[in-house]
Amino acid sequence: MDYRDSETDAEPRGFVEPGQVQTLAASTTAAVKVVIVGGFGVGKTTLVGALSEIRPLTTEETMTQAGVGVDDVAGVERKTSTTVAMDFGRISLNEQLVLYLFGTPGQERFWFLWNGLFDGALGAVVLVDTRRLEVSFDVIGRLEERGVPFVVAVNAFPQAPVHPVAELRASLDLPDSVPIVDCDARDRGSCRDVLLTLMRYLHTLAASPEQS
Amino acid sequence: MTLPNQRWHNSGPERLYVITAGRSRPPEEAVVDLVTLIVARATPQPSMQPEHAAILRMCHAPLSVAEISAHLSLPMSVVTVLLADLLATDRVEARAPIQAARLPDLELLEAVMHGLQRL
Numbered sequence A: 001m002d003y004r005d006s007e008t009d010a011e012p013r014g015f016v017e018p019g020q021v022q023t024l025a026a027s028t029t030a031a032v033k034v035v036i037v038g039g040f041g042v043g044k045t046t047l048v049g050a051l052s053e054i055r056p057l058t059t060e061e062t063m064t065q066a067g068v069g070v071d072d073v074a075g076v077e078r079k080t081s082t083t084v085a086m087d088f089g090r091i092s093l094n095e096q097l098v099l100y101l102f103g104t105p106g107q108e109r110f111w112f113l114w115n116g117l118f119d120g121a122l123g124a125v126v127l128v129d130t131r132r133l134e135v136s137f138d139v140i141g142r143l144e145e146r147g148v149p150f151v152v153a154v155n156a157f158p159q160a161p162v163h164p165v166a167e168l169r170a171s172l173d174l175p176d177s178v179p180i181v182d183c184d185a186r187d188r189g190s191c192r193d194v195l196l197t198l199m200r201y202l203h204t205l206a207a208s209p210e211q212s
Numbered sequence B: 001m002t003l004p005n006q007r008w009h010n011s012g013p014e015r016l017y018v019i020t021a022g023r024s025r026p027p028e029e030a031v032v033d034l035v036t037l038i039v040a041r042a043t044p045q046p047s048m049q050p051e052h053a054a055i056l057r058m059c060h061a062p063l064s065v066a067e068i069s070a071h072l073s074l075p076m077s078v079v080t081v082l083l084a085d086l087l088a089t090d091r092v093e094a095r096a097p098i099q100a101a102r103l104p105d106l107e108l109l110e111a112v113m114h115g116l117q118r119l
Helices: A044-051 A134-146 A165-172 A188-207 B013-019 B050-058 B065-072 B076-088 B106-117
Strands: A030-037 A057-063 A082-092 A097-103 A123-128 A150-155 A180-183 B037-040 B092-095
Touching: A030 A044, A044 A082, A044 A097, A044 A123, A044 A188, A057 B065, A057 B076, A082 B065, A082 B106, A097 B106, A123 A134, A123 A188, A134 A150, A134 A165, A150 A165, A150 A188, A165 A180, A180 A188, A188 B106, B013 B076, B037 B050, B050 B065, B050 B076, B065 B076, B076 B092
Parallel strands: A030 A097, A030 A123, A123 A150, A150 A180
Antiparallel strands: A057 A082, A082 A097, B037 B092
C-alpha cells in the first residue's frame, strides 16, 4: 500500500536548488515543536504556510504495516511499506529559539505511528471543519490517550455551519477547560492567535499541574 | 553556497538501502528528533558519500533534521542514520530540542508567547 499526501504543493520533489536552503541564525540553540492535526483538506498546510518564515517543506517517513522504521530489504519485494508525508514550517522566536509547526497528513491513523512526532511537542492544535466534525473525534481521542495537551481551532470556511461554542464542545465531548477558538487559516494574525491560545492554555496547565 | 545538482529521484527501497548500507536505525545514543538542530563542524570532502557531503554543505548554519530530510527528499529514518555517521565522527554538532516533559516550563512558554506576539 502506498499513501502519499496530495494536500501539499510545497517543495518540488527530488533535488535541492542552490540557495534554496534557508538556514537558521547561527545563534539558534534549540527548537520546540507544535503539531497541527485535523482531517484532510481542513487547512493545516494553509495554517503552517500563513505562519512560517520559510516556504512550507515536506518531510516523509516510510513505515511498514507494523509502523516501525524502514523495514530493511523486506520492502523490495513485498511493497508493504507506507510513505507518510508531512508539511512543516518554522518561526524564529528570538535569537536562540525556533518553533517548528508540523501539519499532519490526511489519514489520522498514520500520524500516531510516526515515531517522535508527538514526543516532546509542546502541544497540538486540532483544526476543525464544522462541515466534517466527525473526522475530529478520532484525533481528539488519540491526543487524549497520549496525554498531548491541545486546543481546538475552528477554520472559518464559507458555507460552513456556524455552531455556538457550547454546542461544538458538547459535540466533540470536550471538557470546559480545553479552549475552542475560531480562526481563518489564511490569516497570519488569526493563526498566531491560535498558537497564543495554545501557549496560554499550556501556561495555565503548567502553573496549576494538579488540575491537569 | 552550492549544493550538488543531483536529482534524488528514485526513492525506492533499494536506493535507501544502499544509502544507509542496510542499516534501518541509528545506534541508540545517536537518536535525533525531527527538530534537533544540526550544524556542520567539518567541510565536505570529495571522498565522502554524496549524502554526507550534501548535509555538511547545507548545515553551514543550524538546520533542523526535518529540513535536511525535506531538502534531500529522503525519509527521516534514512537521514537519522546518515546523521549518526556524521555525529560519530564529530563532523556535525547536534543541538537537542527542548523536550516538553509532562508539562513545559513556564519560562519557555513565556518566551514562545513573546516571540509570537512580535509576528
